[in-house]
Amino acid sequence: MVQQTSTVRQPEADGLAGAGPAPAAPLSQFVVKVHSRCDLACDHCYVYEHADTSWQHRPLVSSEDVLRRTAERIAEHARAHRLPGVRVVLHGGEPLLAGRAQVRRAAEELGAALRGVCRLDLRIHTNAVTLNEQWLELFDEFDVRIGISLDGDRAAHDLHRRYADGRSSYDKVLRAVRLLDTPRYRHLYAGLLCTVDARNDPLRVYRALAELAPPRIDFLLPHATWANEPWRPEGPGRETAYADWLLTVFRAWDADGRPFPVRMFDSVLRTLVGGSSLVESLGLGPADLAVVETDGSIEQADSLKTAYDGAPATGLDVFQHDFDRVAAHPAVAGRQLGLAGLAAECRACPVVQSCGGGLYAHRYRAEDHGFDHPSVYCADLYALIEGVRTHGRTDRQNASIPTALELRHLDELASGRGGAAAVTALAAREAEINRQLVQLVAPGVERASRRHGCPDPAAVWELVEALDREHPAALDTALTAPFVRTWALRARTDAAASLDGLAETALAAALRAGRSAELELPLRPDGVLRLPGLGALATARPVGPETADRRCRVRTDAEGFRAVWERGEARVEFAAPEREPRWQPLRGWTLTAPCAGEPLSWTVVLEDTDPERAGHDWQVTGRLELDEALAWRQELQGAWEFVCRELPELAPGLAAGLRAVTPLAPGGGGQAISGAARDAFGTVGVARPGAADTLALLLVHEFQHVKLGAVLDLYDLFDRNDPRRYRAPWRPDLRPLEGLLQGTYAHAAVVEFWRARHRSALAAGETGTTEHAWEEYRRWLGHTWEALVALDGSGSLLPLGGRFTAGLRGTLAPWRAETRAAAAEGPRD
Structure with a gap:
């Protein structure tokens, strides 16, 4: 045979x-x-x-x-x-x-x-x-x-x-x-x-x-x-x-x-x-x-x-x-x-x-x-x-604001979870916002056109418009790279950033489409050519103040691109990226684990190249060495298996919406470090903790912030004119109402993590872990419930905000009854 x-x-x-x-x-x-x-x-x-x-x-x-x-x-x-x-x-x-x-x-x-x-x-x-x-x-x-x-x-x-x-x-x-x-x-x-x-x-x-x-x-x-x-x-x-x-x-x-x-x-x-x-x-x-x-x-x-x-x-x-x-x-x-x-x-x-x-x-x-x-x-x-x-864009492409979510999807998210359909719908609305922000940078592009040495604005817009006609999927993908919005928001007040970032994004889209294009654009001050969502080319020398030093001409084709600057050039072929050691492609994997009887895949990249990525309130790492990237892959696989096995209600939404993890520098004394950038949907920042279950906890916690941030892009849940500060049980400082809401929503996933950890440890007969997990479960549930009560009593929630917190209460209330019943029974074995 x-x-x-x-x-x-x-x-x-x-x-x-x-x-x-x-x-x-x-x-x-x-x-x-x-x-x-x-x-x-x-x-x-x-x-x-x-x-x-x-x-x-x-x-x-x-x-x-x-x-x-x-x-x-x-x-x-x-x-x-x-x-x-x-x-x-x-x-x-x-x-x-x-x-x-x-x-x-x-x-x-x-x-x-x-x-x-x-x-x-x-x-x-x-x-x-x-x-x-x-x-x-x-x-x-x-x-x-x-x-x-x-x-x-x-x-x-x-x-x-x-x-x-x-x-x-x-x-x-x-x-x-x-x-x-x-x-x-x-x-x-x-x-x-x-x-x-x-x-x-x-x-x-x-x-x-x-x-x-x-x-x-x-x-x-x-x-x-x-x-x-x-x-x-x-x-x-x-x-x-x-x-x-x-x-x-x-x-x-x-x-x-x-x-x-x-x-x-x-x-x-x-x-x-x-x-x-x-x-x-x-x-x-x-x-x-x-x-x-x-x-x-x-x-x-x-x-x-x-x-x-x-x-x-x-x-x-x-x-x-x-x-x-x-x-x-x-x-x-x-x-x-x-x-x-x-x-x-x-x-x-x-x-x-x-x-x-x-x-x-x-x-x-x-x-x-x-x-x-x-x-x-x-x-x-x-x-x-x-x-x-x-077909999916036809009715929305000229809309002035993104279409709202279906209420069933909003209610799913309000529960503290949200399945694949709900998070996919949320991601689609975030993509619409990114498109609209890019359209709003046009005035900045015109101002930047008067700056000596900048990209040719006519050539940039011509490429963007051609991509939108001929390869709209490639342009959409480039526009949803995690830190495109970070650039687009800054570009509204920074004329130089408006055109530079648009040129970078347009070239990234052309590369995704396999389309020939040529633009002249600047190198970043550290000598980096940024291609959002694909990687970065490090020219190995900081650029000087001279105009010629900052310019780089890039020509794309079906196989890759050639970049030429004053003192060097590079050819990158995506089929053999290792031939150009200065090219730093994003490293990514499709990780699969069984979830509720079905295989569930999560495609994620390590974003350690984008110069815009420093928005997680913590220091980011530089480009990871190969052995560290491999350690990340192994730990992400373990974390994904944990989420699918222990937190199956959270897994589909995470797979649908979390596309990138930004490595952060480790904290001192074994502190777990993680963060979510408010304007970078689809990514979280994490310092690799060295344990798959801890990484799982950090991922689900931070992704809650990502989801809620996207919901707040679409809806007003509370009176934004409320000047008061509120006590958050997990922090020593007082928080504005949005901060309290963000923390409450994020810690709902922490509660669910410790509840699942206790359940699995109990089934496995791990006495020490069982007791520790139970205490953490009770502690975080108490904190989160106290914050939820404060939100509901603030008087500043709008009707949709009340609906949102009611959904969260519906998830937490049975767990609170569970812990209270257990406390009434006396010490746990």
Whole structure:
């Protein structure tokens, strides 16, 4: 059998050349094949109709030994990695062909093995032609969620999903969907999966699916590779036919008020503002899935069967190997590198954070037998992401103020938490503010144009306007770099800063777009060329007062840029940044951990290059050495695992909104140092504490300040003319009302941290830690509640402010009752 080969890069693209690969992320999703044949003959099936033929040599049905050993291996992996939950999908072929007795046995084995270890999210994916009440009663007994393949109306569905003799399967599938949608069984309904065919009418497909009111729809691109390209229509627009199809559906779905989740669209919307993807085919999250075949062999994702015969094989099986071996397999590890694992063309693409290179299997080329290429759907993915982004901005781009949050999102944030959707919406509003601030620097640009040696204002604005027309996503990304607003606010009163900062941001956007551009702009006084959100070029000498000393001409292209100044020059290529040692790229990683049974990714960079970053009320570090950056990566991974495991209510919002960490200089005497800059959404400053749980505490605490600062950009919660100062229990000095509100909101996360720390220590039997955590929990809860009472009694909260503090009270009140009840019981064991 041919073994998979692919080009796997080490993390040079993250600025960590020579660092070596990060430890393999644990697996949290498992596909268990219970039957290896199907009762339909779908001509686009990746199992039977593409390159792989391994199904021909496998048992029809999984044996009891395979099922038992698979369940034991999953439990072993979950226990070793302290996973809070795993998702297991029973699959095929068509899994219902295995029969109810065998499917029951699979559910029993998995339930027994994982009981007391972690939560089991058990699902089954079926073509539904034999799904009936007897099956649904079985699935109800074991709480098995059901996903059904349905490609739209009758014409669309029967284009591919027919029996071998040509008979339609549509009526049987529709009958099953309607049965599943009855009140008796709807709680088992996971959603519909629709494979896109550009020959079908997109609106007819969407309307047919929407009429069934599914809890969720997954649209999938048909599996294809560069060796077996997808069908496309002839004529103009053929290269983006699938994007055009999907965008037609997206606009209809959006116009309908987004009546149900569509994971592809939701993933694009999330990743456009820095959040994580919900699907494997988009975003930069690492692979965390394994497939167990009917003979017990362990494979990678089934989609690889489209590449070549044996492509998903690992050579491992559940009888001889654990899932740690699978996670460490070179082909699996190669899919956990995030940006560093993509082709050079992808890494330079302005939409790479959303696209993520597309589905891994879709990158395969037969010429080099590898996957180091863009997706065969590259043009479609780019057009889809740009189309979603443009559609989302159309109604707001000329607004004078950012649109408000939905009240449900505000209420989520008021609770002290806020999920991914709420924080994503908050980030979008902050991006709107940044755009408006940049527009307001125009008068300063005109004043600066009279300053000798400044960038040419006409050239700068021409580039900005061209980027806004041609590459708006790249410009938006550059404008949301954490410290762009710091510059923009200063620029309103500093004519020189207005044009300099705009030129820097425009060049950063051009680089993200891979667009040729040329501007002359100044070096910073320390000799640094700043490219916000990308890094900095250190020319190794401070600039003098002479005009010529301060000027630097920068020319960008698809591969990088060339900078020329009076006494030197540099060429930076993003595919090989280590060739120019003066270039200091941002170092960043996509970190993944299981959270509430689902893998959750957090993409974060260490911002140790931007000259504007000194706004956290503490001294920042200089550029970190490689070993210190690696220590940060390890500690951030540990902190992220802690947040996902112990604070799952806070994790999704943090992943959606916290994009950068600014390293701060350590404090004396082991003091924990952290801060949040009021006008730098998406970043916090932290001195690395040396312990993952402490770092987790600092991150969630400071991110509370970031969230509340963004809320206060949108709403007045209190009377800003209140001159009084209030006592904050955690500080010796009196605080203005905003300071008290900020501290109260931030310490709600501190309370939640110590509550979770006490709970986990108690479960682990760590007596000393249990008592310490309990005392910290009570102390911070008492302080925060006292401050909340002071806020409510101030008389200065506006109605929306009262609603906000009521949300916080709703979170804290049950915890206060918990501690008071425990105190009444006497000393704790």
